[in-house]
Amino acid sequence: MGDLANEIAGLRAEVHRLNEHRFVRIHAKPVRMIAFQFFRGLAFGLGTVIGASILVSVLGYVLSSVNWIPLLGEWAAEIADQIESAR
Numbered sequence: 001m002g003d004l005a006n007e008i009a010g011l012r013a014e015v016h017r018l019n020e021h022r023f024v025r026i027h028a029k030p031v032r033m034i035a036f037q038f039f040r041g042l043a044f045g046l047g048t049v050i051g052a053s054i055l056v057s058v059l060g061y062v063l064s065s066v067n068w069i070p071l072l073g074e075w076a077a078e079i080a081d082q083i084e085s086a087r
Contacts (some may be wrong), residue, residue, distance in 0.1 A: 018024060027033045060083060065077035 025032075026036050060076075060079060064080035065076075
C-alpha cells in the first residue's frame with residue numbers, strides 16, 4: 001500500500017510541475033492563446049514572404065544569366081525585362 005501512495009504522490013508532483021510549465025500557462029487562458037497564435041502567425045507569414053522573395057530573386061537572377069539555352073534563355077530574359085519594367 002505504501003508503494004501506491006508513493007506513486008500517487010509522484011504523479012501529483014509531476015502533474016503540478018507540468019501545470020506550472022510556460023506552455024500550459026499560455027494556453028490556459030483563451031486571450032493569451034489567441035495573442036500567442038496571432039504573433040506566431042505573423043512571424044510565420046513574414047518569414048514565408050521574405051524567404052519566397054529571396055528565392056524568387058535568386059532564381060530570377062540565375063535564369064536571366066542563362067542565355068545559352070534558347071527556349072529557357074528567352075523566357076528568362078522576358079521575365080527579367082518584365083521585372084525591370086515594373087520598377
